[in-house]
Amino acid sequence: MTLAPHHKARGLPRGVPRPARELCSDCGLCDTPYIHYVRQACAFLHQQFPQLEQQSHGRARHLDREQELYFGVHEEMMAARKRQPIAGAQWTGIVTTIATTMLTRGVVEGVVCVQNSATDRFAPQPILATRPEQILAARVNKPTLSPNLSVLEEIQRSGLRRLLVIGVGCQIQALRSVQDKLGLEQLYVLGTPCVDNVNRAGLQKFLETTSRSPETVVHYEFMQDFRVHFKHEDGSTETVPFFGLKTNQLKDVFAPSCMSCFDYVNGLADLVVGYMGAPFGWQWLVVRNPKGQQMLELVLDQLETQGVSSQGDRHQAVQQSIPAYDRGVTLPMWAARLMGVLIERFGPKGLEYARFSIDSHFTRNYLYLKRHHPDKLEAQVPEFAQRIVRQYNLPD
Numbered sequence: 001m002t003l004a005p006h007h008k009a010r011g012l013p014r015g016v017p018r019p020a021r022e023l024c025s026d027c028g029l030c031d032t033p034y035i036h037y038v039r040q041a042c043a044f045l046h047q048q049f050p051q052l053e054q055q056s057h058g059r060a061r062h063l064d065r066e067q068e069l070y071f072g073v074h075e076e077m078m079a080a081r082k083r084q085p086i087a088g089a090q091w092t093g094i095v096t097t098i099a100t101t102m103l104t105r106g107v108v109e110g111v112v113c114v115q116n117s118a119t120d121r122f123a124p125q126p127i128l129a130t131r132p133e134q135i136l137a138a139r140v141n142k143p144t145l146s147p148n149l150s151v152l153e154e155i156q157r158s159g160l161r162r163l164l165v166i167g168v169g170c171q172i173q174a175l176r177s178v179q180d181k182l183g184l185e186q187l188y189v190l191g192t193p194c195v196d197n198v199n200r201a202g203l204q205k206f207l208e209t210t211s212r213s214p215e216t217v218v219h220y221e222f223m224q225d226f227r228v229h230f231k232h233e234d235g236s237t238e239t240v241p242f243f244g245l246k247t248n249q250l251k252d253v254f255a256p257s258c259m260s261c262f263d264y265v266n267g268l269a270d271l272v273v274g275y276m277g278a279p280f281g282w283q284w285l286v287v288r289n290p291k292g293q294q295m296l297e298l299v300l301d302q303l304e305t306q307g308v309s310s311q312g313d314r315h316q317a318v319q320q321s322i323p324a325y326d327r328g329v330t331l332p333m334w335a336a337r338l339m340g341v342l343i344e345r346f347g348p349k350g351l352e353y354a355r356f357s358i359d360s361h362f363t364r365n366y367l368y369l370k371r372h373h374p375d376k377l378e379a380q381v382p383e384f385a386q387r388i389v390r391q392y393n394l395p396d
């Protein structure tokens with residue numbers, strides 16, 4: 001049995017700088033004795049996609065096939081939504097449904113997920129759930145950096161052997177690197193895409209600059225119609241076009257880790273549940289390997305599904321967005337709304353919308369690394385991201 005990673009190692013106390021310094025995404029690994037493996041495991045100290053894809057899926061992604069270049073190793077993609085959505089979930093609650101079903105059917109004995117703290121609905125509180133109601137209480141995004149892996153130590157103590165971990169890309173990269181040290185018989189990984197994450201103070205600034213009523217926001221999402229949708233406590237919805245965001249004020253709001261991240265689609269999870277490759281209102285599922293298929297099959301009878309589709313051409317819109325973002329251009333609201341209407345009608349849809357979002361973020365992040373951490377550029381940007389970025393003309 002491989003339990004203690006190193007008999008003397010301890011996690012770092014909260015507040016102490018982590019080995020990745022300002023690039024740390026607070027994935028939680030360094031809160032545990034597994035910090036012993038940080039040089040190898042941290043997504044920001046050691047980028048190792050091909051090796052970890054090989055380990056997780058039996059092969060690395062095919063870089064010469066556009067579908068895999070963008071969305072990673074996969075067997076199947078689909079759009080889906082729950083016939084009976086879970087109230088209060090981020091979308092229709094497919095993630096929560098898969099996790100509770102795996103637990104109640106005994107496929108796993110515990111689930112790593114993230115609830116919110118008792119005093120702040122957006123402050124993350126990672127837990128090792130062993131009851132379905134604990135997973136239900138973890139539904140909806142906590143749109144902030146979350147130390148999900150901080151519960152790894154608890155797993156070791158609990159003696160659980162079959163585990164599901166729900167998490168975003170940087171957390172899953174570190175998890176994959178140490179999974180053999182956890183003493184598990186079975187590990188399942190349910191991922192979500194992730195981009196533009198923030199610390200709690202950054203979230204406050206984003207809400208205050210963007211929403212008409214920051215203190216009543218209960219949920220928000222950047223949606224496929226090129227608008228941010230805020231849901232408020234009274235049930236009302238507010239939408240703000242992407243092109244109307246106060247880019248000049250928001251430039252520094254995203255965490256440096258997230259400005260240096262190229263794992264938007266969570267390439268190492270067994271199954272990924274997002275929305276960006278699906279039609280508006282639907283979720284987007286990427287099945288990466290047989291374990292992901294097994295997880296999906298457990299809940300298929302509760303889902304409405306359809307194939308994925310693609311429409312439009314993103315390249316021009318991405319190329320134009322690069323200098324606009326770089327210079328922090330903010331359009332007047334009337335122009336932003338008009339742009340929003342035009343791009344929604346004629347712009348990229350389905351998988352092409354997902355590629356639009358990936359291209360815009362990868363070019364932005366590439367420029368960020370080039371300017372702020374030029375020494376890391378070579379090693380930190382995986383080959384798939386370099387190929388994507390090379391399609392565009394970037395400013396110096």
Ligand code: FAD
Pocket residue numbers: 088089090091092093094095096097112113114115124138139140141142143144145146148166167168192193194195197221222273274275276277283284
């Ligand atoms: P629910 O059933 O509501 O479950 C949500 C699950 O997410 C919970 O189990 C919880 O444990 C977990 N979770 C919540 N917050 C965090 C966190 N901070 N870190 C790790 N796990 C968390 N999808 C896209 O297609 N494009 C995007 O750009 C995109 N950006 C995202 C950014 C963030 C910060 C997060 C957390 C998710 C993002 N997603 C994105 C995923 C999407 O918003 C939904 O989470 C996903 O579609 C699942 O919806 P659901 O209704 O099935 O989830």
Ligand code: SF4
Pocket residue numbers: 018019020021023024025026027028029030031038041042043044170174
């Ligand atoms: Fe440690 Fe995770 Fe931060 Fe890397 S990102 S330094 S592994 S807590």
Ligand code: SF4
Pocket residue numbers: 025145168169170171194195196197257258261262263
């Ligand atoms: Fe982690 Fe990347 Fe999401 Fe930031 S954008 S929280 S680094 S997966």
